[in-house]
Amino acid sequence: MRLAARMQSIGTETAFEAAARARALEADGRDIIHLEIGEPDFDTPAHVREAAKRALDAGATHYAPFAGIPELRATIAEDAAARKAFAVDPSQVFVTVGGKGVMVYAILGLIDPGDEVIVPDPGYPIYASLTSFVGATPVPLPIRQEHEFRLDVEELESLVTPRTRMLVVNSPANPTGGVLTRGDVERIGELAVRHDLVVLADEIYARILYDGAEHVSLASLPGMAERTIVLDGFSKTFAMTGWRLGYAIVPPSLVQAYGTLIINTVSCAPTFVQVGAVEALRGPQDDVEAMVEEFRVRRDLVVDGLNAIPGVQCATPRGAFYAFPHIGGTGLSGAELADRLLTETGVCVLAGTAFGGLGTEHVRISYANSRDNLTEALRRIDAFVRQHAPAPAPA
Numbered sequence: 534m535r536l537a538a539r540m541q542s543i544g545t546e547t548a549f550e551a552a553a554r555a556r557a558l559e560a561d562g563r564d565i566i567h568l569e570i571g572e573p574d575f576d577t578p579a580h581v582r583e584a585a586k587r588a589l590d591a592g593a594t595h596y597a598p599f600a601g602i603p604e605l606r607a608t609i610a611e612d613a614a615a616r617k618a619f620a621v622d623p624s625q626v627f628v629t630v631g632g633k634g635v636m637v638y639a640i641l642g643l644i645d646p647g648d649e650v651i652v653p654d655p656g657y658p659i660y661a662s663l664t665s666f667v668g669a670t671p672v673p674l675p676i677r678q679e680h681e682f683r684l685d686v687e688e689l690e691s692l693v694t695p696r697t698r699m700l701v702v703n704s705p706a707n708p709t710g711g712v713l714t715r716g717d718v719e720r721i722g723e724l725a726v727r728h729d730l731v732v733l734a735d736e737i738y739a740r741i742l743y744d745g746a747e748h749v750s751l752a753s754l755p756g757m758a759e760r761t762i763v764l765d766g767f768s769k770t771f772a773m774t775g776w777r778l779g780y781a782i783v784p785p786s787l788v789q790a791y792g793t794l795i796i797n798t799v800s801c802a803p804t805f806v807q808v809g810a811v812e813a814l815r816g817p818q819d820d821v822e823a824m825v826e827e828f829r830v831r832r833d834l835v836v837d838g839l840n841a842i843p844g845v846q847c848a849t850p851r852g853a854f855y856a857f858p859h860i861g862g863t864g865l866s867g868a869e870l871a872d873r874l875l876t877e878t879g880v881c882v883l884a885g886t887a888f889g890g891l892g893t894e895h896v897r898i899s900y901a902n903s904r905d906n907l908t909e910a911l912r913r914i915d916a917f918v919r920q921h922a923p924a925p926a927p928a
């Protein structure tokens with residue numbers, strides 16, 4: 534069948550494809566360790582599941598209001614005001630199907646053909662994919678390991694042109710685990726105001742932070758609440774990826790547009806799922822804290838293990854649950870290493886290029902897996918690199 538021309542401009546999220554390939558190998562009897570997909574391996578906290586089950590039995594099986602059930606919008610507004618440190622009225626909160634919904638609406642609603650959107654490279658691939666899909670140009674902003682995977686504000690400024698409409702900022706970041714400092718965020722805010730940019734602030738990993746790192750929401754800075762769309766959600770913080778629930782906090786000027794886009798696409802997010810989400814935010818938070826502490830232990834295991842492999846250099850991530858090691862010293866590209874690790878050792882990781890051109894010499898490893906599996910994966914990667922990787926060229 535003939536596809537619409539715009540389908541030539543859309544990208545994808547390789548994690549889902551890699552996972553399918555790994556599962557196909559598994560179905561053939563291969564023993565696979567999955568380090569490709571970005572989701573907590575923990576179960577959704579029991580009190581959240583119970584709340585959703587009760588809601589189902591109580592009849593929360595009908596359409597919800599398009600923006601979300603009032604109780605959840607009010608709870609998100611309260612939680613965001615406290616954690617993100619800016620005033621949020623419930624009317625600015627839109628409950629979406631996944632955090633991904635927030636980015637779809639931001640780009641559909643604000644970006645015209647010919648506009649430029651500055652996106653992190655490496656970064657979550659859907660920002661650039663959707664930008665191209667609407668006929669605009671994604672402009673990659675290099676995020677470098679030597680700069681602790683924080684964006685360089687001067688480099689960012691050099692990419693702004695009269696066509697720049699939107700800047701996407703993701704901290705803590707997928708795939709690097711980089712976290713912006715308060716100083717970084719302040720300078721980005723000043724730049725956005727100076728150049729009159731809209732900011733999509735993807736804060737979906739805001740509560741997965743280590744070593745006392747602080748989360749500073751871009752929307753909390755002077756002049757930013759009126760130009761920032763905050764993307765957050767339940768997938769990562771509460772191990773609720775399969776519930777498909779995220780939220781946007783938008784400036785009052787975008788309330789009408791977000792409502793219209795939701796009505797035109799999904800009508801509303803599932804009703805009983807939203808009741809579960811109220812419990813996630815209002816109920817005990819110890820499961821979240823325990824999960825983050827466990828991620829920290831695994832992070833250290835993975836970073837130490839990777840740095841012991843010849844030709845591999847891994848920076849210490851300060852947030853999220855990904856490591857993004859530089860593997861150039863093995864003599865293989867990230868794509869070759871990812872492919873050979875899967876087929877020859879049964880360890881599934883993602884090529885860094887899944888996140889942009891700057892990821893060529895990297896792979897992404899999700900450490901949302903058990904310590905035992907991570908230890909075994911590191912053993913296999915180490916053995917593979919020592920045996921098979923071509924020796925680096927002499928200096």
Ligand SMILES: Cc1ncc(COP(=O)(O)O)c(C=O)c1O
Nearest residue numbers: 571631632633657707737766768
């Ligand atoms: C940076 C980033 N933003 C947004 C999302 C989407 O989250 P959700 O599963 O809630 O749609 C992800 C998921 O991997 C992500 O890594």
